[in-house]
Amino acid sequence: xxxxxxxxxxxxxxxxxxxxxxxxxxxxxxxxxxxxxxxxxxxxxxxxxxxxxxxxxxxxxxxxxxxxxxxxxxxxxxxxxxxxxxxxxxxxxxxxxxxxxxxxxxxxxxxxxxxxxxxxxxxxxxxxxxxxxxxxxxxxxxxxxxxxxxxxxxxxxxxxxxxxxxxxxxxxxxxxxxxxxxxxxxxxxxxxxxxxxxxxxxxxxxxxxxxxxxxxxxxxxxxxxxxxxxxxxxxxxxxxxxxxxxxxxxxxxxxxxxxxxxxxxxxxxxxxxxxxxxxxxxxxxxxxxxxxxxxxxxxxxxxxxxxxxxxxxxxxxxxxxxxxxxxxxxxxxxxxxxxxxxxxxxxxxxxxxxxxxxxxxxxxxxxxxxxxxxxxxxxxxxxxxxxxxxxxxxxxxxxxxxxxxxxxxxxxxxxxxxxxxxxxxxxxxxxxxxxxxxxxxxxxxxxxxxxxxxxxxxxxxxxxxxxxxxxxxxxxxxxxxxxxxxxxxxxxxxxxxxxxxxxxxxxxxxxxxxxxxxxxxxxxxxxxxxxxxxxxxxxxxxxxxxxxxxxxxxxxxxxxxxxxxxxxxxxxxxxx
Amino acid sequence: xxxxxxxxxxxxxxxxxxxxxxxxxxxxxxxxxxxxxxxxxxxxxxxxxxxxxxxxxxxxxxxxxxxxxxxxxxxxxxxxxxxxxxxxxxxxxxxxxxxxxxxxxxxxxxxxxxxxxxxxxxxxxxxxxxxxxxxxxxxxxxxxxxxxxxxxxxxxxxxxxxxxxxxxxxxxxxxxxxxxxxxxxxxxxxxxxxxxxxxxxxxxxxxxxxxxxxxxxxxxxxxxxxxxxxxxxxxxxxxxxxxxxxxxxxxxxxxxxxxxxxxxxxxxxxxxxxxxxxxxxxxxxxxxxxxxx
Numbered sequence: 040x041x042x043x044x045x046x047x048x049x050x051x052x053x054x055x056x057x058x059x060x061x062x063x064x065x066x067x068x069x070x071x072x073x074x075x076x077x078x079x080x081x082x083x084x085x086x087x088x089x090x091x092x093x094x095x096x097x098x099x100x101x102x103x104x105x106x107x108x109x110x111x112x113x114x115x116x117x118x119x120x121x122x123x124x125x126x127x128x129x130x131x132x133x134x135x136x137x138x139x140x141x142x143x144x145x146x147x148x149x150x151x152x153x154x155x156x157x158x159x160x161x162x163x164x165x166x167x168x169x170x171x172x173x174x175x176x177x178x179x180x181x182x183x184x185x186x187x188x189x190x191x192x193x194x195x196x197x198x199x200x201x202x203x204x205x206x207x208x209x210x211x212x213x214x215x216x217x218x219x220x221x222x223x224x225x226x227x228x229x230x231x232x233x234x235x236x237x238x239x240x241x242x243x244x245x246x247x248x249x250x251x252x253x254x255x256x257x258x259x260x261x262x263x264x265x266x267x268x269x270x271x272x273x274x275x276x277x278x279x280x281x282x283x284x285x286x287x288x289x290x291x292x293x294x295x296x297x298x299x300x301x302x303x304x305x306x307x308x309x310x311x312x313x314x315x316x317x318x319x320x321x322x323x324x325x326x327x328x329x330x331x332x333x334x335x336x337x338x339x340x341x342x343x344x345x346x347x348x349x350x351x352x353x354x355x356x357x358x359x360x361x362x363x364x365x366x367x368x369x370x371x372x373x374x375x376x377x378x379x380x381x382x383x384x385x386x387x388x389x390x391x392x393x394x395x396x397x398x399x400x401x402x403x404x405x406x407x408x409x410x411x412x413x414x415x416x417x418x419x420x421x422x423x424x425x426x427x428x429x430x431x432x433x434x435x436x437x438x439x440x441x442x443x444x445x446x447x448x449x450x451x452x453x454x455x456x457x458x459x460x461x462x463x464x465x466x467x468x469x470x471x472x473x474x475x476x477x478x479x480x481x482x483x484x485x486x487x488x489x490x491x492x493x494x495x496x497x498x499x500x501x502x503x504x505x506x507x508x509x510x511x512x513x514x515x516x517x518x519x520x521x522x523x524x525x526x527x528x529x530x531x532x533x534x535x536x537x538x539x540x541x542x543x544x545x546x547x548x549x550x551x552x553x554x555x556x557x558x559x560x561x562x563x564x565x566x567x568x569x570x571x572x573x574x575x576x577x578x579x580x581x582x583x584x585x586x587x588x589x590x591x592x593x594x595x596x597x598x599x600x601x602x603x604x605x606x607x608x609x610x611x612x613x614x615x
Numbered sequence: 616x617x618x619x620x621x622x623x624x625x626x627x628x629x630x631x632x633x634x635x636x637x638x639x640x641x642x643x644x645x646x647x648x649x650x651x652x653x654x655x656x657x658x659x660x661x662x663x664x665x666x667x668x669x670x671x672x673x674x675x676x677x678x679x680x681x682x683x684x685x686x687x688x689x690x691x692x693x694x695x696x697x698x699x700x701x702x703x704x705x706x707x708x709x710x711x712x713x714x715x716x717x718x719x720x721x722x723x724x725x726x727x728x729x730x731x732x733x734x735x736x737x738x739x740x741x742x743x744x745x746x747x748x749x750x751x752x753x754x755x756x757x758x759x760x761x762x763x764x765x766x767x768x769x770x771x772x773x774x775x776x777x778x779x780x781x782x783x784x785x786x787x788x789x790x791x792x793x794x795x796x797x798x799x800x801x802x803x804x805x806x807x808x809x810x811x812x813x814x815x816x817x818x819x820x821x822x823x824x825x826x827x828x829x830x831x832x833x834x835x836x837x838x839x840x841x842x843x844x845x846x847x848x849x850x851x852x853x854x855x856x857x858x859x860x861x862x863x864x865x866x867x868x869x870x871x872x873x874x875x876x877x878x879x880x881x882x883x884x885x886x887x888x889x890x891x892x893x894x895x896x897x898x899x900x901x902x903x904x905x906x907x908x
Contacts, residue, residue: 040632077842078816092819093812096695100809141812154812 043106043167044098047344048571049382050163051094052564053389054087059159062393063087065400066157076149090160096140097164104136105171109297112172113464117299122285124252124299126178133175134207137168143182144205147189151197152205158399162337162392166385169341170348173468174297176341178250180334184210184257187327188276190402191314196276200255208254212327213277213303215247221481223259223320224269228305230260239275239312241283241305249475251301252286254279257327258310259319272319275310283308294467329426331476332433333395336388339433339440339472342465343381346440346447349462350374353451364450373446379561379578380439386560387553388436391428398422427489427498431553434482437472444469483549491533491541495552496526502559508566510573514580518558521587525551528594540599547590554583616772617673620664621725623736623749624657624678624693626686630741631655638874653689656737658807660800663767664735665697665808671772675699677731679724681709681717684825687847694818695810700844702728703823706851708863714743716866718751723855725756733777734797738763749799759796765804770794823847 044050063086072079080086108129115127126134137143145161147153169176185204189197204210219225228243241260245251256277263271277284283306290300314323351374354365364370401410401418410418444466448455455462473479489495499522507515529548532541558580565576628649630637636648661678668674678693680686681704690701704724712720725734734756739746746762753760761779765787769778775794780787782801821844827835839846852862860866887893901907 077844078813080816088819089816092815096810096812096815104809136809139811140809141814154816 041102042098043101043170044094054090058393062157062396072149094160094163097167100136100140101167101171105133105168105175108133109172112297116296117289119286119289124286127297130297137179138207143207147201147205151201157396158392159389159396165334165337166341169338170345172297173338173342174295176338177295177298178209181210181250183330183334184212186330187257187323188313191323209250210255211248211250211253213245213248213256213258217246226259226261226272228260230262230275239310241308241310243305245303248301248303249298251303259324262316269320270317273316274313274319274323276313277308277310281309294470329429332429333391335472335476336432336436339436340385340388342469343440343443346443346465347377347381350447350450370450373450375578376582377443377446379575379582382572382575383557383561383579384436384439386564387432387557390560391432394421394425394428398425427494430482430485434479435553438479440469440472483545486549487545490529490548490552499555507562511562511565515562517580517584518555521555524587524591525555528591535599537599539602543602543605544594547593551587551590554586558583616671618667618671618732619730620667620674620676621728621731621734622661622664622676622678624680624689625654625740626651626682626689627654627740627742653692654737654740656800656802659802659804660735660737661693662805662807663800677728681720684823687823687826690847691818691821695815696808702848702850704850705825708852711864713867713869714745714747714751716862718748718755719861720857722752722755723857724850727855732794736799738799738801749797753797759792761790761792762799763801764798765801821845821847823849825849
């Protein structure tokens with residue numbers, strides 16, 4: 040039987056990373072739960088074995104239940120009935136399966152009923168579910184919102200809400216409004232405190248809310264009357280049992296049909312404040328978004344894997360000119376590149392997950408006791424790495440997943456354009472990944488300061504110091520050369536001190552940094568397991584050599600006075 | 616009311632995805648070439664048991680399997696899905712059993728467990744496909760049997776009656792029966808739920824004594840003292856007071872004379888019209904040849 044975990048040893052490979060030791064030690068508090076909970080690990084090896092087993096069962100249900108339902112879910116989709124969402128019928132089956140499998144509250148502490156798994160295995164579960172059905176993955180992975188409630192809610196709120204999510208209740212994050220998409224500072228949903236009711240009341244509407252009829256919502260709303268920017272926004276918890284929020288309509292989308300995207304109307308919806316007033320956007324939503332972005336990176340890798348699987352299977356099966364098409368260089372070139380992007384992107388994804396794990400575990404420990412100065416330093420280091428890597432991981436993986444979905448159809452030829460093959464669903468599902476939770480362009484905005492302040496450059500210099508297996512040294516030298524080219528480009532841009540110019544070349548610098556980092560990561564992976572990653576490492580370095588050339592050429596040749604040629608309208612139109 | 620439920624499970628070679636080496640040249644199943652799996656219809660039976668347990672809190676599910684020590688794997692699989700305890704019936708003298716000896720052995724084990732309200736098993740195992748063991752156990756225990764069950768529709772704890780939907784040729788049949796009884800479950804029943812993460816982590820180290828190497832035995836003794844649920848019960852022939860004449864090869868009157876590969880082939884095709892006369896002619900012909908009826 041198919042199993043998305045055991046069929047893809049590239050995922051298990053991630054459990055063997057040296058940093059896992061530190062991650063497990065922190066997450067398990069030196070195995071403090073081992074005698075209190077019968078499912079808690081006794082030691083490091085036991086913890087890794089536990090992750091391995093849960094990933095294996097996830098690989099099983101993903102391949103055999105969720106993937107098998109994907110086509111029906113895509114065709115039926117959810118609908119709106121009396122202000123409530125009715126999922127596609129097979130979505131209920133998927134939910135029942137993941138709940139019975141106990142894949143809820145994966146990262147939450149055991150005292151609330153969670154599995155207390157780190158972000159690394161959570162990410163692996165996430166990508167496998169996305170490989171099966173990216174639309175369902177949305178509904179499932181919104182459990183991630185509980186992280187934010189756990190981090191910023193009080194103990195009473197944790198006790199009331201976290202166990203519910205661990206039992207399988209769903210969540211949503213209600214942020215976007217008709218006039219507040221990428222610019223969340225413009226959120227207008229009104230929160231007023233009612234002395235009479237003894238709680239906050241929410242009024243207004245939200246749009247494009249994924250799984251908007253969830254059981255527990257985190258809502259961004261304007262609590263400070265008369266304010267217009269992000270400082271007037273707070274985060275609220277809305278419990279569906281309270282009533283007051285209805286679904287006005289469900290969007291008709293290009294892809295991820297299984298996931299209901301809702302327009303919500305709030306009429307005196309009773310809500311409670313999460314954390315402190317005015318920190319809704321500037322602190323909590325930022326945390327929420329970072330988690331969500333890593334989730335989309337995992338979803339993207341999952342779709343990439345599915346696109347590769349479909350392309351590979353078709354290429355092995357389809358015969359033309361007397362042989363299977365996988366034997367034609369034009370076809371195996373596409374597949375090799377798909378696999379290389381998949382492997383390099385996955386490596387970046389898990390590197391990010393590991394950084395998130397260490398700083399989040401330390402942050403959590405800091406709620407229990409004062410950290411030592413070494414721990415504080417460690418938390419700072421990893422927090423910064425997570426912050427710098429998240430936009431790279433989200434942006435690049437979502438772009439790669441679109442490219443892979445495109446190539447998957449290309450391999451299918453005319454058949455791929457027909458609706459019978461899964462590759463067309465993947466193509467439609469992939470499209471949103473580079474848009475929601477911050478477009479790729481916004482990932483560049485989030486990342487560019489790490490380009491200009493030299494953080495990526497410094498990190499690349501550190502990666503260059505790591506040794507690789509002798510057979511990959513020549514490739515490593517090539518990537519080191521790319522680093523030099525990157526640094527020269529960054530220096531040129533920084534020295535120019537021209538904001539418009541910098542913004543125009545930002546995407547190029549961002550991709551160069553990401554390509555080079557992924558180049559080093561895949562070489563490190565190949566050095567550990569040449570059978571698994573050797574080919575991808577070679578293909579990927581060849582690929583990014585050309586990419587770096589393209590980007591560098593752009594930056595090297597573009598003059599500040601050229602920026603005007605890119606503007607499609609005169610500056611004065613906007614200003615007028 | 617809480618129920619005591621016994622589920623019969625068998626570890627079988629996975630005959631659903633057979634390769635060219637699935638049979639030995641002698642015509643027997645090449646067990647080495649086929650992965651050992653939980654007999655599919657036994658999983659359907661387990662699901663029915665789990666649903667009853669949900670409906671009647673406090674109910675317990677005991678899973679019983681007979682086989683080699685490694686068949687304890689099906690017990691673990693059942694524990695991962697929600698069963699409470701398991702029994703591996705394993706003994707050299709039990710080997711080579713046909714359905715008669717198997718049903719005798721299992722019925723002895725069930726008697727020893729005792730106090731049961733309902734015994735559930737798959738309709739048949741995919742290795743032998745006899746569908747005899749469940750009914751024979753019912754006979755040996757003197758219990759009512761309902762075979763080809765698709766769904767347990769209702770269980771009335773006061774009257775101790777159960778209503779079961781059976782999958783029969785051409786439709787379904789709903790029957791009522793008294794507890795205790797034996798129910799064999801058809802593959803068309805609800806599929807079994809997945810393994811549960813927490814339960815997998817809890818029971819992953821559970822073993823039957825016969826599975827442990829001498830080195831493991833020592834470490835396990837210590838562990839089992841602290842966590843008794845990590846021990847899978849293991850019974851031999853003596854533990855279940857089995858009559859040596861009725862078990863294993865000795866207790867098995869069945870002899871397999873030969874196993875043949877039969878390939879179904881369509882020899883010829885005929886074309887007929889949709890006219891009433893043609894259809895009637897075909898029906899008569901098929902009835903005559905006992906193909907339908």
